[in-house]
Amino acid sequence: MLPHVPRAIVALTRDADEHGEVWIAALDCGHRRHVRHRPPQSSYPWLTTEAARAAKIGAPLECTRCAASELPDGASVYKTTAEFDEHTLPAGLRREHTTRGGVWGRAEVLAGTMRFVMPALGIDRELTAGEHAIIPPELEHHVEARPGLRMRVAFLRVAPD
Ligand SMILES: [Zn+2]
Known part of the structure; x- marks a missing residue:
């Protein structure tokens, strides 16, 4: 079972290909998720009125693509750190920390081995060059x-439309 990763809805737009029935929720992680109100399989009654949709902006929605550690489409590198070794690896990276909202990281191993631990997604593994x-x-x-x-x-984000 995938871990729960709730993300805030930043926009809701109709999917033009689906006759207006399907909505695309843009999430603050950079992912887009299709949602439709088709009970009982898929119950999102708030999709059915404009006022209810507007009230959902900022509300959380599960993001399965974050749970699977998938980079969003269109994410590009805007900054890369210096190269670190076992002596220069900053303390801030050795202890629990997070990136900011909307910011993705890609920890790249150039030589040797690094342990990477992310408890929320159940990840604890050794990465090699x-x-x-x-x-x-x-x-x-x-x-x-x-x-x-x-x-x-490397730090990545999705450029605004
Ligand atoms: Zn996501």
């Missing part, structure tokens, strides 16, 4: 350096 970990926004995580590690972190 050439591997990376995708870090969804606002989820606590930390890394541990093994001898010989060289790594860096």
Whole structure:
């Protein structure tokens, strides 16, 4: 079962391909999710009136793509850290920390081995050279350096429309 990752709805638009029945919820993580009111399988009665939809802006909706550590479509790198090794890896990365809302991380292992731990998604694994970990926004995580590690972190976000 996927972990729960609620994200805030930032916009709701009709899916033009689906005769107005299906809505696209843009979430603050950068993902888009299709929602429709078709009870009992899928019950979203608030989709049926404009006032109810407007009231849902800012409300949480589960994001299964965040739960699966999938980068959103259109996410691009806007900043990359310096390269760190086992001695220079900042304390801030070694203890529990998060990225800001809407900011994705990609922890890239260039040499050696790094442990990557993200409890909310049940992730605890060793990454080796050439591997990376995708870090969804606002989820606590930390890394541990093994001898010989060289790594860096790229930060990504989805450019506004
Ligand atoms: Zn998401």
